[in-house]
Amino acid sequence: MKRFILALSLLTSSLFASSSVEERLWDNGDTLLQFLQRNSIPMALYYNLDREDQELASEIASRAKYQILKDTNGQIEQVLIPISDELQIHIYKSKDEYKLTFTPVDYTKEERVLRIEVKTSAYQDVYEESQSSTLARAMVRAFKSSVNFRSIQKGDKITLYYSQKRREGKLWGDITIHMAMVEINKNAREIFLFNDTYYGRDGKELESFLLAKPVVYKRISSHFTTARFHPVLKRYRAHLGIDYAAPTGTPVKSAGNGTVSFVGTQGGYGKVIKIKHASGYTTLYAHLSRFAKIKTGQKVKQGQLIGYVGSTGMSTGPHLHFGVYLNNKAINPLSVVKIAKSELSTQAKAEFKQKINAYEEALQKIQTNPPKEEEFGNYIEF
Template sequence: MSKRLVTVIGVSLIAIFTLVYFLSPSSSPFDDKEVFSEESLAEETLDDTPLFKFGIPVDLFELKEGRIKRNQTFADILLPYNVSRQDIFNMDKISRDVFSVRSLVVNKKYTIFYNSDSTKKASYFVYEPNDLEYVVYQLVDSLGVFRESRDVEIVERTMAGVISETLDHSIRAEGGSPALVNAMADIFGWQIDPKTLRKGDWFKIIYEDRLVEGKSVGIGKIISAQFNHIKNDYMAYGYDMGDGHEYFDESGESVQKAFLRYPVAFTRISSQYNPNRYLKMYGRYKPHLGTDFAASKNTPIKAAADGVIVARGFTRPNGNYIKIKHNGTYTTGYLHMNRFGKFKLGQRVKKGQTIGYVGSTGSSTGNHLCFRFWKRGKQVDFLKEKLPAEKPLPAGELVRFDALMSLMDKRLEDIPNTWSDKSVSASNE
C-alpha cells in the first residue's frame, strides 16, 4: 500500500472520529442535562418568584399570626404596631359596609403584615371570619377594606357503611362530618325514621367534598344515595331541572316533602305537642302547642319551607321569634332564638335557609327550638301531620333522568361493601 493511500485513510479516520465526538449527545458542549436541566430552571424560577399570602408579598414584611382573644378589639391589636388612633377611627367607619372591625369573633385567626425596621408599623391586618373568606384591612397609603373568597375545589367522594348504633355514629366514626349526617337525614327523613334504624341497615353515598388548600370546609351536593332499611332499598338521585338540586326515587317521585323533616339539627325532642299538658309546678293545665327540639346554643335554625316572614321580634314568653307564612294553608313559628339570621320582616326565604340560631330567650329553661305549626290558622302537631310532597318529575325529563339513574346505579354498586365486618369505608372517587 502506498504511503499516499495510508495518509488519506489516516486523515479520513481522524476526521470521522472528530465529527462523531462533537456530535455525540454525551460530549456536546451544549448538553441539555448540564446547561438547561429542569432542576436548574426550577431553582432560577423559584428564586425570582415572590411568595404571596392573601395576595400580599410576604418577603416585604414581617408576619404576626394570632387569634382574637376575649374582649380584644381592633385597636387593642393594632396600637402596638403604630397604627394611629385616627386611622383606627376611620377604619371603623369605612369597614362597616364590607366587614366591620367591631364584628371580630373570639378565637378567629388574624395575620398582621408589618415593617421590619425600627418603626414596626402595620401595613395590613387580615382577618379570617371562616374557612372560605378573608378580609384585608389596608393600613398603608390610603385606607381600604377588601373581602375576598378563597378558591374552592370540589372533589367527589364515596362512602359506604352499616348501622351498628346510629347513622351519626356510622358516618362520623370514619371522619364524615355532621353536615353529611344532616344531609342524609334531610333526604331520607320522610321515608325512614332515624329512631327505627336497626343494626345491619346499610347505606351508600356519592357526595361532593369542598376543599380549600386541601382542607375540607364542608360538603356540597349529595349526588346519589342508597339506604337499605329492614331489607328495603330507598333510593335518592340528585337531579337539577334548572331550579336547584332536588332528589327523586327510581319512579321519578320526589323523596322529599315541601317541608323539611326537622328545622334544626337536634339531640332529642324534649317536649312534644300536647294540648292537655298538666304543669305540676303550677297545679294547672297549660297546652303545649309546639314541638321542642333540644339543641346546642347557636345551632342554625332553618326555614321549614319557602315562604315570607310575617312576624319577627321579641315577646316575654316567646323570646326572639320568627313566623313564616308559606301559603294559604301553612304557617310556621320559631321561638326562643338566641339571635336572628340575616332575613328581615317581609322578606322571602327558601326552604333550608338559616333564619336564626338556637337559644333560650323568653320563657325557657334551656337551649332549644320551640317549633309551631299552623294549618288553616289552627296549631297542629307537626310530627303527625301528613304534609304535601314536592312535585314529581315532568314527563319531558324522564328520559334524561333514566339515563342518569342507570349511571348512578352502576356507581353505587361499585362502592365496595364492608358489611361482613360491619365497618365503614370512605374513599376518593
C-alpha cells in the same frame, strides 16, 4: 384574572402559614362596621361599598371563624372573614392604606363514596368510618323524614355518594350528597339530588320542611347566588337570599311556625326580623319599613303578620329580602319554600333519569374512600 387569583392565594397561604395569625370567633351581634371601628380601620371601607356588598357584609354569621394577622406593633395587617363556604371578606394593608375585597375561598372539590354495613347506628357508624360529623349530619338532613334512622339495624347497609371540599390540604366546609341509599332489612330507599332538591327514583320529591312564601310579591328582583364572578364589575358577588319586590307597607308573614330570635336593625339589612324554626332552620326578613307587634322570644305561627315591606338599610327600592339558613348557613330559599311535595314534569323526568344514570356510573367508578383525615372544619363553629 388568573394572576390576580394566584397573588391572592399566595397572600392567603402566607397568612395561614404565619405564626402570628390569630383565629377568632365572630361575636354574636357584631357588625363589620363595629369591627372596623374597634380596630381603628377606616369605616369608609364599609361606607364605600355598594348596596349589594353592604348587604353581603351583614351576612357574617355569629361564631364564624375568622383570621387576623397583626404586625409586631399589634396593628392589623390582614383579616379574612368568611361570609359563606365560598366567599370571604379580605381586609388588607397596601401601602399603609387599608383595602377591602370579597374573595373566593380557595378550595378544590372531590367526589367520594362511603359504603358501610351498620354495626351500631347509622349516624354513629358513618361518623366513625369517615371521622366527619358533617357527613353524618348531611345524610340525616338529605333523607329528611323519608327514613326513620332509628329503625336501621345491625347488618343494614348505607351507600353515600357525595362531594367534599378541600382547603389548604384539609377537608373543608359543607358536604353535598348527590345520591344515597339505605338498605333496611333488604329494602332499599334511594334519594337523588336534582336541581337542589332530593327525589326518590320515581321522580317524586321527598317531603320537605314546609315554609310558605312570606309576602305577596310583584316579582323576584334578585335570586339566590353564592360566590359568582361578575363579568362586568370584574369581581365576586353573592346574594344570600331572595328579593321579593313589593310596595312599601305590604304585610310580611312568618314563613313557618317558630320563635322570634331577633327584632332590630342589622347593618345593610336595615330593619330585620329573624325567626328560628324546627330542624335547624332560621328565616330572615330584611329592609322592613316597620315591625308588627312582636318581640324576641315570642312564638309565631306560619302566616302570622310580623312586619311590613320597606326599604330600610341599603336598599334602592321597597322589597323584602328573604333569607333561609340551615345551621346558620344561607341556603337557597326556593329549595325549601314549598306548599306541597311535587312531582317532576315529563321533560324534567327525562333529565332526572339521565342524572341518575350519571350518578350510578360515577358510583361504579369511585372506590369507597371515606376521608378519615383532618378537617379544616366548618367556617361556623357549632
